[in-house]
Amino acid sequence: MHDSVFLGLSEEACRALLDMGPVWARDINRHRQAVVDIYTPVLNAVSKDDISVTRDIAYGAHVRQKLDIYQPHDAAPPGGRPIVLFVHGGAFLRGNMNSNEQIYGNVLYYFARQGMLGINIEYRLAPEAAYPAGSQDVAAAVAWVRQHAAEYGGDPQRIILIGHSAGGAHAASYVADPQVRPVAGHGIAALVLISARLRADVHADNPNAGGVKAYWGEDVSRYEQVSPVTYAAQIDVPLMIAVAEHENPYLDVYAAELFYKVSRARGQAPRFVQVRNHNHTSIVAHFDTREDLLGRQILDFIEAGR
Numbered sequence: 001m002h003d004s005v006f007l008g009l010s011e012e013a014c015r016a017l018l019d020m021g022p023v024w025a026r027d028i029n030r031h032r033q034a035v036v037d038i039y040t041p042v043l044n045a046v047s048k049d050d051i052s053v054t055r056d057i058a059y060g061a062h063v064r065q066k067l068d069i070y071q072p073h074d075a076a077p078p079g080g081r082p083i084v085l086f087v088h089g090g091a092f093l094r095g096n097m098n099s100n101e102q103i104y105g106n107v108l109y110y111f112a113r114q115g116m117l118g119i120n121i122e123y124r125l126a127p128e129a130a131y132p133a134g135s136q137d138v139a140a141a142v143a144w145v146r147q148h149a150a151e152y153g154g155d156p157q158r159i160i161l162i163g164h165s166a167g168g169a170h171a172a173s174y175v176a177d178p179q180v181r182p183v184a185g186h187g188i189a190a191l192v193l194i195s196a197r198l199r200a201d202v203h204a205d206n207p208n209a210g211g212v213k214a215y216w217g218e219d220v221s222r223y224e225q226v227s228p229v230t231y232a233a234q235i236d237v238p239l240m241i242a243v244a245e246h247e248n249p250y251l252d253v254y255a256a257e258l259f260y261k262v263s264r265a266r267g268q269a270p271r272f273v274q275v276r277n278h279n280h281t282s283i284v285a286h287f288d289t290r291e292d293l294l295g296r297q298i299l300d301f302i303e304a305g306r
Contacts, residue, residue, distance in 0.1 A: 004291055004293060005275075005276060005277045005278065005291060005293070006018075006277070006286075006291060007289070007290040007291040008042065008289050008290030008291060009038065009042060009289070013038045013042075016034065016038065017035070017038065017277070017278075017279070017282060018277060020034065020035075020246075020279065021245065021246040021277060021278075021279055022246065024246040024247075024248075024279045024280065025205075025207070025246075025247075025248065025249050028207050028248060028280070029207075031279065031281070032280070032281045035279065035281040035282045035285055036099065036100065036103060036281065036285065038282075038285075039102070039103065039106075039282070039285040039286065039289070040100060040101075040102050040103065042289055043102035043103065043106045043285075043288060043289065044101070044102055046109070046288055046289070048109065050072065050073055050113065051070050051071065051072060051073070051109055051112045051113065051118075052070075052071045052072075052073060053068055053069065053070055053071075053105070054068065054069045054071070054152075055068045056068065057069065059121070059140055059141045059143075059144035059145075060137065060140045062124055064122045064123060064124050064125070064137075065122065065123070065124065065137060065140065065141075066097075066121075066122050067097070067119055067120060067121045067122065067141055067144070067145075068097060068098070068105070068108070068119070068120040069117065069118070069119055069152055070105070070108040070109060070111075070112040070117070070118030070119070070120070071112065071117060071118075071152055071153065072112050072113070072115060072116075072117075074115075075153075076117075076153030076154075077115075079155055080117075080149065080150060080153055080154050080155030080156075080158075081115060081116050081117045081153055081154050081155060081158075082115075082116045082117070082154075082155060082158040082159075082160060082189075082302060083116065083117045083118075083119060083145060083149055083154040083155065083156070083158060083159045083160065084107075084108065084111040084116050084117070084118050084119065084160050084162060085119045085121060085141065085142065085145060085159055085160070085161050085162065085188075086104065086107050086108055086118070086119065086120050086121065086162045086163075086164070086167075087121055087123065087138060087161070087162070087163040087164070087167030087168070087170055087171050088104045088120075088121075088122075088164060088165075088167045089163075089164045089165025089166045089167045089168070089195070090125070090165070090166055090167075091165070091166055091208040091210075091211035092125065092126045092134070092166045092169075092208075092211040092212070092214055092215035093125055093126055093127075093210070093211045093214055093215075094125065095125070095166070095167075096122065097120045097121060097122045098120070103284075103285055104120060104164075104284060105120060106284075106285070106287045106288040106289075107120070107162070107284055107287045107288070108120045109287075109288045110287040110288040110292070110295055111295075113288070114295075114299055116160075117149065117152055117153060117154035119141075119145060121137070121138070121141045123137035123138065123141075123167075123170065124137055126211065126214035126215040127214040127215075130214070130215055130216070130217065131215050131216050131217065131226055132173060132177070132179055132180045132226075134166070134167075134169070134170035134173075134215070135170045135171075135173040135174040135177065135180040136180065137170070138161070138163075138170050138171060138174040139174055139180070139182055139186075142159065142161070142174070142186070142187055142188060143182075143187075145159060146159070146187055156187075157189065158189045159187065159188045159189055160188070160189060160190045160191075160192065160302055161174070161175070161188045161190070161191050161192070162191075162192040162193075162194065162298075163191075163192070163193055163194065163196055164194045164195055164196070164283075164284050165194075165195050165196060165197060165248075165251075165280065166197055166211070166215075167196075168193040168194060168195065168196020168197060168198070169196055169197040169198065169228055171191060171193065171196070172191070172193055172196060172198060172228035172229075172231075172235070172258075173226075173228045173231075174186060175188065175191055175234075175235055175236075175237065176228060176231035176232070176234040176235045177226075177228065177230075177231050177234075178231070178234065179226075181234075186237075188237060189237060189238075189305075190237050190238040190239070190240070190301070190302060190305070191235065191237050191238070191239050191240070192239075192240045192241075192242070192298055192301070193239070193240070193241050193242070193255070193258075194242045194243075194283060194284060195242070195243055195244055195247060195248070195251055195255075195280050195283055195284075196228075196241075196251070196254075196255065197212075197251060197254070198227065198228045198229040198251075198254040198255060198257070198258050199223070199227040199228070199229050199250070199254040199257070200212050200216040200223035200226055200227045201223065201250060202220065203249070203250065205249050206248075206249055206250065207248065207249070208248065228258070229254055229257050229258045229261065232258050232261030232262045232265060233261065233262070233265035235262055238270070238301070238304075238305055238306045239262060239270040239271070240270065240271040240272075240273070240297075240298065240301045241255050241258060241259055241270060241271065241272045241273070242272075242273045242274075242275060242283065242294060242297075242298075243255045243273075243274050243275070243283075244274070244275050244278040244279050244280050244282070244283040245274055245275065245276050245277055245278060245279075246277075246278065246279040246280070247279070247280050248280045251280070252274070255272075256272075259272045271297075271301055273294070273297055275293070275294050
């Protein structure tokens with residue numbers, strides 16, 4: 001169906017997702033749960049026997065500063081495996097690296113099956129941990145991974161950082177925002193932003209305006225200063241941007257803005273893909289199902305190194 005979109009789902013599930021798309025933004029919370037309900041049993045049916053998962057490893061002192069490691073059973077190649085480090089979303093206020101027993105671990109299972117070391121990270125939430133805490137947690141997780149990757153067969157010189165939604169904001173700021181980026185450098189090899197929140201806004205039709213205020217503060221005059229898109233020219237690694245056809249309001253617009261600014265700064269466009277028929281949640285929930293159009297594009301991006 002539709003060039004292999006929703007491959008492996010029932011006709012009923014496909015129809016529900018197609019019908020949901022054009023009205024996604026009318027009730028994001030209800031639609032998000034519907035997507036999770038569709039994909040959870042599909043992912044549950046996928047064998048996990050070829051991947052070992054080591055859970056809840058602390059990378060910091062806070063209870064949420066922890067990570068899971070997804071490790072293929074076969075021997076790592078000389079020099080180690082590329083590492084995919086994933087940062088989940090949740091509008092800054094909520095979310096867990098294991099939203100349920102399948103999501104978001106499905107993203108790391110997928111990349112581990114491709115011979116990579118998958119790392120799923122948790123981070124502190126607003127309002128307890130306001131800007132730039134999320135990106136500081138990414139920094140701490142990356143530092144931990146660089147120190148310990150070889151113990152799990154990973155190559156610390158090949159860390160691909162992937163962020164979704166609010167996690168994409170934290171990932172982008174970590175790489176580019178001078179208020180966050182470590183003086184010694186970010187230490188990653190590539191950046192993938194999926195449906196990322198790249199600009200702070202509190203527009204009336206932004207259903208996550210409360211999360212923006214909780215994380216980036218009430219002072220709207222500072223939003224330009226703290227928005228990841230402001231520092232587009234500072235992104236100095238291969239970049240891939242992905243958005244869903246049916247996004248949360250403005251996220252695709254801000255992704256296009258980042259694409260334009262990075263293109264102007266580099267004199268060359270980074271990779272950009274709009275995933276047809278998918279929505280803000282299904283764009284990650286579908287990983288490790290029979291549909292792998294986006295997965296293959298990310299793998300090609302990683303292999304090409306640009």
